[in-house]
Amino acid sequence: DTAVSQTPKYLVTQMGNDKSIKCEQNLGHDTMYWYKQDSKKFLKIMFSYNNKELIINETVPNRFSPKSPDKAHLNLHINSLELGDSAVYFCASSQYRDRGWGNSPLHFGNGTRLTVT
Amino acid sequence: KQEVTQIPAALSVPEGENLVLNCSFTDSAIYNLQWFRQDPGKGLTSLLLIQSSQREQTSGRLNASLDKSSGRSTLYIAASQPGDSATYLCAVAEREYGNKLVFGAGTILRVKS
Numbered sequence: 001d002t003a004v005s006q007t008p009k010y011l012v013t014q015m016g017n018d019k020s021i022k023c024e025q026n027l028g029h030d031t032m033y034w035y036k037q038d039s040k041k042f043l044k045i046m047f048s049y050n051n052k053e054l055i056i057n058e059t060v061p062n063r064f065s066p067k068s069p070d071k072a073h074l075n076l077h078i079n080s081l082e083l084g085d086s087a088v089y090f091c092a093s094s095q096y097r098d099r100g101w102g103n104s105p106l107h108f109g110n111g112t113r114l115t116v117t
Numbered sequence: 118k119q120e121v122t123q124i125p126a127a128l129s130v131p132e133g134e135n136l137v138l139n140c141s142f143t144d145s146a147i148y149n150l151q152w153f154r155q156d157p158g159k160g161l162t163s164l165l166l167i168q169s170s171q172r173e174q175t176s177g178r179l180n181a182s183l184d185k186s187s188g189r190s191t192l193y194i195a196a197s198q199p200g201d202s203a204t205y206l207c208a209v210a211e212r213e214y215g216n217k218l219v220f221g222a223g224t225i226l227r228v229k230s
Contacts (some may be wrong), residue, residue, distance in 0.1 A: 004160070031216065043161075043206070043220040056217055090160060103168050104216060105151055106158035115149050 003027050006091050012105040013081055014114045021112045030073035031055075033092040033106065034066060044091070049074055056117060067089045078114075079108030086116045118210050120190045123221035130197055131229050132154045138192040139223045140207030148210040151218065152181050152192050155204045164205075167191070197228045 004025045013019050025032065033056070034046040048056035049068040063079040074091060091109040120143045130136055140150070149168050153161040165174045165181040169192070173182040180193040194201060203224050208218040 033216075035218075040222070041204070042222055043208075043218075045217055048217065052227065092161075103149065103152035105162070105166045106153075106216065106218065108153075109162065110158075110160040 003093055004093055004107050006089075006109040006112050008087075008112060009110065010113050010115075012117065015083060016116055017081050018077070018079045019081060019114070020078070020088055021091075021114075023074045023076070023109060025072055025091075025093040025107070025109075027093055027095075027107060029093035029095045029107070030071050031094050031096055032068065032071070032093075033073065034076050035090040035092060035108075036095055037088040037090060037111070039087070066109075081114075081116045084117050086114055088113050119209060119219045121148075121208055121209055121219050123205075123219035123224050125224060126222070127225040127227075128132060129224075129227040129229065131158070132197060132199060134197050134228075135193070135195050136197055136226075138194070138205050138207075138226070140190040140221055141208045142188045142190075142219075144211075145188050147185065148216075150183050150190050151208045151210070152179075152190075153206040153208065155206060155223070161206065194226075197226075199228050199230045202226055202228050 022100040031050045033048045037043045052068045065077045068074045088111045090111045092106045094104040094106045124139045151166045152164045167183040178195040183190045204223040207222045208220045211217045
C-alpha cells in the first residue's frame with residue numbers, strides 16, 4: 001500500500017488555467033507538506049499543515065492555496081497558472097512526537113510533474 | 118539564511134567500492150539532518166535521520182555522521198552495489214516547529230557493475 005499518494009502523476013495545462021493536485025497519506029501522521037522541485041532539482045518547502053492548521057507558509061505567490069480537509073489529506077490548488085510554475089510538486093508527511101518533529105523523518109509521495117504551456 | 122551544499126555533484130564508482138558523500142550547512146542551529154535517496158521519476162526515500170544531539174546513525178551498509186559545530190555531515194556507503202545508483206539528498210531541519218527542511222542539490226551516484 002502506498003503510504004503517501006499524489007494525483008495526478010502528470011499534469012499538462014495551458015497558461016491561465018486553474019488546477020489542483022491531491023495528496024493523501026495513510027501513515028496516521030498529523031503533519032503534511034508541499035515541496036516544489038524546480039528544473040535544477042532544488043527542493044523547497046512551500047506549505048505545511050499540522051492537524052489541519054497551517055504552520056509553515058513560505059514566500060509563495062498567493063495563486064497557490066493549500067487546503068487540508070482532514071489530517072490525512074492536503075490538496076494544492078493553483079490559480080492562473082504561469083510558465084514558471086512548471087516543476088515537480090511533492091507531498092510529504094511526518095509525525096509530531098516527543099514534543100517536536102526532531103526525530104521524525106519525512107515520507108514523500110512520488111511527485112506530480114506539472115507542465116504549463 | 119541556511120544553505121546546504123553537497124559535494125561531489127556526481128560520482129561514478131565500480132561495484133564494491135566504499136564511498137563517502139559530503140554535506141555542509143552554514144547555520145549550525147539545526148534540529149536534525151536527514152539523508153534521502155531519490156530514484157528517477159520517484160519520490161524521496163528517507164535513509165537516515167540524525168538528531169542534533171547525536172553524532173551518527175547506521176542502517177545496514179549506510180552510516181551517516183554529523184558534526185554540528187563544523188556544519189558537516191557525511192554519508193558512508195560500504196560495498197556499493199549497482200542498486201545504490203540514485204541521487205542522494207541531504208537536508209537539515211531549520212526549525213523545530215514544523216520540521217522545515219532545507220535541501221542540498223544532491224549527489225548523483227552511479228555504481229557500475
